[in-house]
Amino acid sequence: MKRYLFAAALICAPVAAAADPSVSDIIDGHILPRFDALASTSQDLAQTAQQDCDPTSTDLRAAYGAAFDAWISASHLRFGPTEVDDRAFALAFWPDSRGATPRSLATLIADQDPIAANVETYSDVSIAARGFYALEFLLYDATLMQEGTSDYHCTLVRTVAGDIAATATAIYDDWTGGHADVLLSPGPTATYRSEEEVLQEMLRALTAGLQFTSDSRLGRPLGTFDRPRPKRAEAWRSGRSASDVKLSLESLQDLASRLAVTDPQVAEQLTREFNDALDKLEAVNDPVFASVAKPQSRLKIEVVQQAVDTIRTTVQTELGPTLGVAAGFNSLDGD
Amino acid sequence: MQAGRRQFIAGLLATGLVPKPSWADAGSPSFLSAAALVDGTYVLCGIDAALKVTFQLSLPARGHAAAAHPSRPEAVAFARRPGTYAVVIDCVTGSQTALLQVPGGRHFYGHGAFSSDGHLLFTTENDFEAGRGRIGVWDTRAGYRRIDEWDSGGVGPHDIKRLPNTETLVVANGGIDTHPDSGRTTLNIPTMRPNLTYIEAGAIVEVAEPTPPMHKNSIRHLAVNAEGQVAFGMQWQGDGAAPMLVGTHVRGQEMVLLDTPLDHLRDMRGYVGSICYADHDDTIAVTSPRGGIIQFYDARSGQLKKSRPLPDVCGAAASADGILLTSGTGALSFMTGGQQTVSRTESASWDNHLIPL
Structure with a gap:
C-alpha cells in the first residue's frame, strides 16, 4: 500500500532527466531477432515434419522444441x-482451461476431417486446434499421439506444423515489411503519437509478460495449497514447463534492461530481481513442476512466483513512471 | 459500545416506538466508496455533500464496488474480482450483518444491484467451469440467503443496474472469459462477444450487441438515466488504439457508440473506469485512471464537451448540483459544469467506484 502511495506521489513530481531508451535498439536488438528466430525455426519444423511425421521421431521433436523455444522468447511481444488475424492465439492457444485443444483435435481425427489435408484451409479450424500446444498433443499426449490412422495423424502433424510456419512467417514479414517503421515514425495521426507512446507499448508487453508467467506458467500448476494442479503446468507433456519460465524470464529481462537503460538504479534493481527469480527457478530442479503437490518443494515454486511478482511491481512503480506511465492505485488495477 | 447501540436500536425497533433507521442515522452520506488506508487496511466509507467522511468501516480485503440498499442504511461491499464473498454492513452501527458466500464453482465480479423494494439483491458472477455469466439472486429479508441464479446472457458479466421505476435489470456482459486457475489471464480474446442484456424476473428480454468490428471492446460499466437510457463504458482488448470507448442504448433501439475526437480518445488509453450521468441527465461523464482524465459528453448529441485532468481518477457519481470524482491519490473533486468547485484530499486511496445514495 505504501508503495502505491509513494508511486502516486512520484508521478505528481516533475520527471527528472526524462529517460530516453532507444526504440531502434529495442527493435533491432530485441524484437526482430526473436521473430526472425521464430520464423526460421518454424520453417525448419514444417520441413522436418514433411520428412518424418512419426510423433516419436527425435528429429521432429527436436525441431518442435526449437520452434516452441523461439515462440516462448517472443510470446510477450x-x-x-x-495481433493481426489473432496470429498469436493461432500459435499459442493456452491456457486452455476447458480442454478445447484436445477436444478439437479428437473431433478432427474421429471425423477424418479433410480440412487437415491443406495448410491454407487449416486456418479455418477452431483456433484451439492450431499452434504449438495443439502440436504438443499430437506429438506427446499418450492418447492423441496414437489416435486415428497413422496416415491421418501424419497429415495432421504436417499441416499443423505448416500452419505454424505460415503464421510465424507472416508475423516476421509484417515486422520487416513496415511495422518496424510504424514504431520508428510516431506522429500526430500515426499509430503512435510520440516515441513515449511506443515505449509505453513495450512497457505494457513487459508487464503483461511478467503477469502471464506468474499467473499462468506458475499459478496454474500451483493451484491452491489444498489442491495443487501439476497437470495444469504449461507443456508438461513435452517436459517444457520450467524451461518455458526460464526462457520467458530471460527474454523479459533483455527487454527490461533495454527499457531501463538510462536509469542505472532501476536497471540495477531489475537485474538483481531477475537474477534472483532465475536462481530460485533453478533451485526448484523440477522440469514439469510435479512437486507442487509436496509442501516442501511447493514452497520453492511459490517463491519463484513471488520473485516474478516483485519484478512486476518494480516495473510498474519504478520503471513505468520514468516512461510516463502512471503507477496509481486505480490505473494499475484494471477492472 | 457499537454492539450496545445496536442492541439499543434493535430494542427500540422491537417496541415499534421509533422509525426504522435510515441513511440519516449513518450521518446522511451522499456517496459510498471503498478505499485503502495508508496502513494497508481496507475500508468502506460514507462521504457527505461537503466531501467529509461520515463513517469508515473495516473490510476484510480490497473492495471494488458497493451496492446501497434503497431504504435501509445498509451496504453490500464486494471484494475485487475474483472474490468469493461480499459483506453486508449496517452503516449505522458499523457491524457486519451478513456474509454472502458464492456457491462452489462461482466467483463474484464485484458489482450488484437491489430490487426497487430492496427485498432482493442481484450479483454478477462467473460460472467458471462452464465459462458462462450468472446472476445470483439473494433474499435480503432472509439474511441475504441465496434463492436463485439466472443466466446473465453472456460471458464475463461485470456491472449491473436496475432501470428506474422498473424491475428490469441491465447487465454489462464484458465478453471476456477467465478462469481462476489462470489468475487474470484472458482466455477468449479472438472470440469474445460483449453485450448488454436486459433481464426481467430471470428472463432475458433483450440483448444488444455492438457490431462485429467492435467485438473486442469489453462493455464493463453502466449508468442509467431517469428515462431508462443506458450509458456504457468500454475497455479495449484489441490491438492499437481503441476505436471508441463510450456508448448509449435505449431498449428497442440500436446501440449508439459515441465518436470521440482521436486525440481525446487516445488520452483515455483504451480504458474507461467509471461512468455516470450528471447535470440532470444532460451529461455523461467517464473517467480513465490510466489516462488520468475525466471526459464530459453531451448526453443528447453524444459530443465531447470537456476533458479535465485528475491523476488516477476512477470513481464518479452525480448529485443534484454536480459530480464527485475520486482518485487513488485520495483526492475528492466536486465539479459543476466541468469546473472544480470544491476539493479535498483524504490520506486514503479511493477504490474504483463511487456509489451515489
Whole structure:
C-alpha cells in the first residue's frame, strides 16, 4: 500500500532527466531477432515434419522444441503483427482451461476431417486446434499421439506444423515489411503519437509478460495449497514447463534492461530481481513442476512466483513512471 | 459500545416506538466508496455533500464496488474480482450483518444491484467451469440467503443496474472469459462477444450487441438515466488504439457508440473506469485512471464537451448540483459544469467506484 502511495506521489513530481531508451535498439536488438528466430525455426519444423511425421521421431521433436523455444522468447511481444488475424492465439492457444485443444483435435481425427489435408484451409479450424500446444498433443499426449490412422495423424502433424510456419512467417514479414517503421515514425495521426507512446507499448508487453508467467506458467500448476494442479503446468507433456519460465524470464529481462537503460538504479534493481527469480527457478530442479503437490518443494515454486511478482511491481512503480506511465492505485488495477 | 447501540436500536425497533433507521442515522452520506488506508487496511466509507467522511468501516480485503440498499442504511461491499464473498454492513452501527458466500464453482465480479423494494439483491458472477455469466439472486429479508441464479446472457458479466421505476435489470456482459486457475489471464480474446442484456424476473428480454468490428471492446460499466437510457463504458482488448470507448442504448433501439475526437480518445488509453450521468441527465461523464482524465459528453448529441485532468481518477457519481470524482491519490473533486468547485484530499486511496445514495 505504501508503495502505491509513494508511486502516486512520484508521478505528481516533475520527471527528472526524462529517460530516453532507444526504440531502434529495442527493435533491432530485441524484437526482430526473436521473430526472425521464430520464423526460421518454424520453417525448419514444417520441413522436418514433411520428412518424418512419426510423433516419436527425435528429429521432429527436436525441431518442435526449437520452434516452441523461439515462440516462448517472443510470446510477450503482443502488439502489431502478432495481433493481426489473432496470429498469436493461432500459435499459442493456452491456457486452455476447458480442454478445447484436445477436444478439437479428437473431433478432427474421429471425423477424418479433410480440412487437415491443406495448410491454407487449416486456418479455418477452431483456433484451439492450431499452434504449438495443439502440436504438443499430437506429438506427446499418450492418447492423441496414437489416435486415428497413422496416415491421418501424419497429415495432421504436417499441416499443423505448416500452419505454424505460415503464421510465424507472416508475423516476421509484417515486422520487416513496415511495422518496424510504424514504431520508428510516431506522429500526430500515426499509430503512435510520440516515441513515449511506443515505449509505453513495450512497457505494457513487459508487464503483461511478467503477469502471464506468474499467473499462468506458475499459478496454474500451483493451484491452491489444498489442491495443487501439476497437470495444469504449461507443456508438461513435452517436459517444457520450467524451461518455458526460464526462457520467458530471460527474454523479459533483455527487454527490461533495454527499457531501463538510462536509469542505472532501476536497471540495477531489475537485474538483481531477475537474477534472483532465475536462481530460485533453478533451485526448484523440477522440469514439469510435479512437486507442487509436496509442501516442501511447493514452497520453492511459490517463491519463484513471488520473485516474478516483485519484478512486476518494480516495473510498474519504478520503471513505468520514468516512461510516463502512471503507477496509481486505480490505473494499475484494471477492472 | 457499537454492539450496545445496536442492541439499543434493535430494542427500540422491537417496541415499534421509533422509525426504522435510515441513511440519516449513518450521518446522511451522499456517496459510498471503498478505499485503502495508508496502513494497508481496507475500508468502506460514507462521504457527505461537503466531501467529509461520515463513517469508515473495516473490510476484510480490497473492495471494488458497493451496492446501497434503497431504504435501509445498509451496504453490500464486494471484494475485487475474483472474490468469493461480499459483506453486508449496517452503516449505522458499523457491524457486519451478513456474509454472502458464492456457491462452489462461482466467483463474484464485484458489482450488484437491489430490487426497487430492496427485498432482493442481484450479483454478477462467473460460472467458471462452464465459462458462462450468472446472476445470483439473494433474499435480503432472509439474511441475504441465496434463492436463485439466472443466466446473465453472456460471458464475463461485470456491472449491473436496475432501470428506474422498473424491475428490469441491465447487465454489462464484458465478453471476456477467465478462469481462476489462470489468475487474470484472458482466455477468449479472438472470440469474445460483449453485450448488454436486459433481464426481467430471470428472463432475458433483450440483448444488444455492438457490431462485429467492435467485438473486442469489453462493455464493463453502466449508468442509467431517469428515462431508462443506458450509458456504457468500454475497455479495449484489441490491438492499437481503441476505436471508441463510450456508448448509449435505449431498449428497442440500436446501440449508439459515441465518436470521440482521436486525440481525446487516445488520452483515455483504451480504458474507461467509471461512468455516470450528471447535470440532470444532460451529461455523461467517464473517467480513465490510466489516462488520468475525466471526459464530459453531451448526453443528447453524444459530443465531447470537456476533458479535465485528475491523476488516477476512477470513481464518479452525480448529485443534484454536480459530480464527485475520486482518485487513488485520495483526492475528492466536486465539479459543476466541468469546473472544480470544491476539493479535498483524504490520506486514503479511493477504490474504483463511487456509489451515489
